[in-house]
Amino acid sequence: MEVSVNRDNFAILESFSSPTRIRIIELLNEQPMNIRALSEALDIKPPIVTRHIQMLEQAGIVRSELIAGKRGQQKVCYLQLEQMVLNFRSKPEELKQPVQKYEVIVPVGMYADFEVKPSCGLASEQSMLGMCDDPRYFADPVHRDARILWFGSGYIEYRIPNYMLYNEQASSLEIALEICSETPCASSHLQPSDIVFSFNDIDVAVWTFPGKIGKGKGIYTPSWWHKDIRHGVMKHIRVNEQGTYIDGIHASNVTIDQLALAADEEIVLRIGSRPDAKRCGGVTLFGSGFGNYNQDIHCTLVCK
Known part of the structure; x- marks a missing residue:
């Protein structure tokens, strides 16, 4: 950093x-x-x-x-x-160059594409949405009401609006979300999981959820929720001109330039757990009304 x-x-x-x-x-x-x-x-x-x-x-x-x-x-x-x-001397262009920040909040249920395998499911703040372990319910329009979703393997994909102007250049892209592995219907034991984050079909980082976290009562998880997974951990994934970082720690050499962000094109975020991964423990995403942070997926694009 x-x-x-x-x-x-x-x-x-x-x-x-x-x-x-x-x-x-x-x-x-x-x-x-x-x-x-x-x-x-x-x-x-x-x-x-x-x-x-x-x-x-x-x-x-x-x-x-x-x-x-x-x-x-x-x-x-x-x-x-x-x-x-610590940089004591800033480059002249950095001192003069104004920056523009665009922020978008995407509910976890507002995904645009998916391919998931059981155990899987969705729930709103009030109830389950469809039946557990049936991927067909991920295609039901009611998925927009989901505040928590989970799957054993596969991916979920979000399309993030891009508000940068034609004369601007992206300098960093960051998402913040609450996440863990395992699936609420599958097991009472949280398993490690290699979770892949991608932007525009480019894998930017793989983060391994360590397991053994998430069984305590989530601060915002509804009282009716009876499943074992009740909260996750907050993760920040940032891609900038130097590379990709997870919680400020270098994760890969993929830079913001490689994502080829354009003013007239949306940003595609994919979060997945591949079935051939060394640790395929699934993915659980927590939105507002669930977990410990009461937030959806926060996306921030900084341009210059």
């Missing part, structure tokens, strides 16, 4: 001004820790630890997940970045 030393990145730079936050980074470099464990290691009260964690989260240095513990939900913190490069 590259960061220019300027006022726009003050929140990131400020993260390193506290010895306590530096110590938190050192501790999380050794292993993920919850707030209570950090509090004990630092010998400071949990609310103070939480404020430090929030600053590190805003800077993109740390990420947190709510998981089930012996005494209810616990917040587990992870070190998200492997490295950060």
